[in-house]
Amino acid sequence: MALQKLGDSTYLYPGSPSTMVVLSNGKAVLVDPGHGKGRHKDLRREVKKLGLGIKAQLATHAHADHVSVSPRIEAPLFIHRFEFSIAESPLNREVLTFGSKAPQGFLVFQFPEEVKVHAVFEWGDELFGMRAIKLNGHSPGMTGFLHEGDGVLYAGDAFFGSRVIDSVGIPYLVDPELFKTSINELQNYAKKGFLLIPSHGKPVSGEEALELLDYNASRVNEVGSLILELLREPMGLDELAFRIMRHYGVEITPQKLALNLVPVRAFIAELYNEGEIDAVVDNGLKWRVRKE
Numbered sequence: 329m330a331l332q333k334l335g336d337s338t339y340l341y342p343g344s345p346s347t348m349v350v351l352s353n354g355k356a357v358l359v360d361p362g363h364g365k366g367r368h369k370d371l372r373r374e375v376k377k378l379g380l381g382i383k384a385q386l387a388t389h390a391h392a393d394h395v396s397v398s399p400r401i402e403a404p405l406f407i408h409r410f411e412f413s414i415a416e417s418p419l420n421r422e423v424l425t426f427g428s429k430a431p432q433g434f435l436v437f438q439f440p441e442e443v444k445v446h447a448v449f450e451w452g453d454e455l456f457g458m459r460a461i462k463l464n465g466h467s468p469g470m471t472g473f474l475h476e477g478d479g480v481l482y483a484g485d486a487f488f489g490s491r492v493i494d495s496v497g498i499p500y501l502v503d504p505e506l507f508k509t510s511i512n513e514l515q516n517y518a519k520k521g522f523l524l525i526p527s528h529g530k531p532v533s534g535e536e537a538l539e540l541l542d543y544n545a546s547r548v549n550e551v552g553s554l555i556l557e558l559l560r561e562p563m564g565l566d567e568l569a570f571r572i573m574r575h576y577g578v579e580i581t582p583q584k585l586a587l588n589l590v591p592v593r594a595f596i597a598e599l600y601n602e603g604e605i606d607a608v609v610d611n612g613l614k615w616r617v618r619k620e
Contacts, residue, residue, distance in 0.1 A: 331374045334523065334531070335478025337457065341374060343367075345394055345527030348482045349375060350475060352456040355383035359458075359473050359482050360527055361401055363393045363437060368400035384456060388484025389467040390414035392421055392439035394527065404446035406455060410469030415443040424467070424502075425590060434583065463514070465507030466500060472514075474522075481517050482525045486510045487544045489529020496584055497576040498569075498591045504548055504598050511545045555595050559605055562614040565592055 331339040331349060339349040348359035349371075356375045361367065375382055382403045387395050390411040398405050407415055414420045418440050422430040430438060449455060451462035451471065461472035463486035472483045485500070486507075493499055501507040518524055518537035525531045532540050551572060558571050569588045573580050596615055599605045606618045 329370070331377070334480050335475070338475055338478045338480050339374075339378075340525065340531065341371060345484075346525065347371060348473070348480075348525065349378075350456060350458060350473075351378075351380070352383070354380065356380045357456045357458075358382060358385045358401065358403070360388055360394045360484065361385050361397045363396040363439070368397040371397075371401065386455060386458075386473060387411070387415065388463075388472065388482070388486075388527065389470045390421065390443070391425070391437065391467065391485070392435075393437040394484070395443045396437070396439040396441075398443050399441065405444065406447045406449055407445050408460070408469030408471045409448040409450065410464075411467065411471075412445050412448050414467075415445050418442065426586060427589070434586070461513070463510040465503050465505075465510045467502060470510070474517075479522050480525065481514070481522045482527075483514060484527050487514060487524075487526050487529075487541055489526055490540060490543055492528045493544065493547055494576070495578065496588065497573045497578040498551055498588050499544060499547055500587065501548070501591045502594050504552060504591075504595055508545055508548055511541050511548075515541050551591075552595055552599070555592075555599065556604060556617055559615055559617045562608050562610050562616040564612050564614050565589055565596070568592055568596075568615070 329342050331341055333339055337351040341347040343362055345360050345362050347362050350357045385398055385403050385405045387407045395415055414424055449460050451460050453460045458473040458475050461474050463472040464470045466485040470484055470486055472481055472486060474481045488499055514524055523531050523533045524537045554572060569585055569592045605615050608614050608616055
């Protein structure tokens, strides 16, 4: 695959995730280097075609599919401070996506190596001609990178293409309210005319962007309502995730089910904190709608 030109200083290397290449003072900066056996070679080749070298890498967050090739690219990695230990510790990455150490080879993106982080940043920092934008909810330190000059916002996993959502049923998130707040932030940028780039999905702008953002937000709201409906009877997390996936017609595999337990737990925490549900012991830990 070849780079796609977005603006005077920005290019996109397609994939899942895609990688944004930004020109900065005669060098290239990679945003989300990604994963895959030959990905680092492909990126170096495409940057070389521009007559440039790679001077830095930025990561929207520390999930393995976004950073696993970073150690093979000879350039320092920058990441938000909330994601620092997730990148550097393989166990922390598994805890975030599985809840503990994961069975070997079980997770779709399981990367057993450390990813060295060379510097951390804060939301609002200026980095190589871009601004770090707070878009958390998918992960604790999820960050978008705004290039105002080219009118581009690389949004990482702050929203997803419709095919991704349809394939899993539940958008992956660790906090539903923060995820929706980030969607609102992205809607503001879409209304200003910025091109929004999800890591998993095609770049969108204008009405197309607003429709896709609404699809993301609507699915989160639907899942919250569906959980309350399902919890009219006591139910454990595994069955709850299974029933949600079946409701949306998702092909259910052990890996998808395990992954969806993470956002389901996040919804449960939110509903419990709002006083909507109670925990009960009924042949295991279960949850049910709070009785009046």
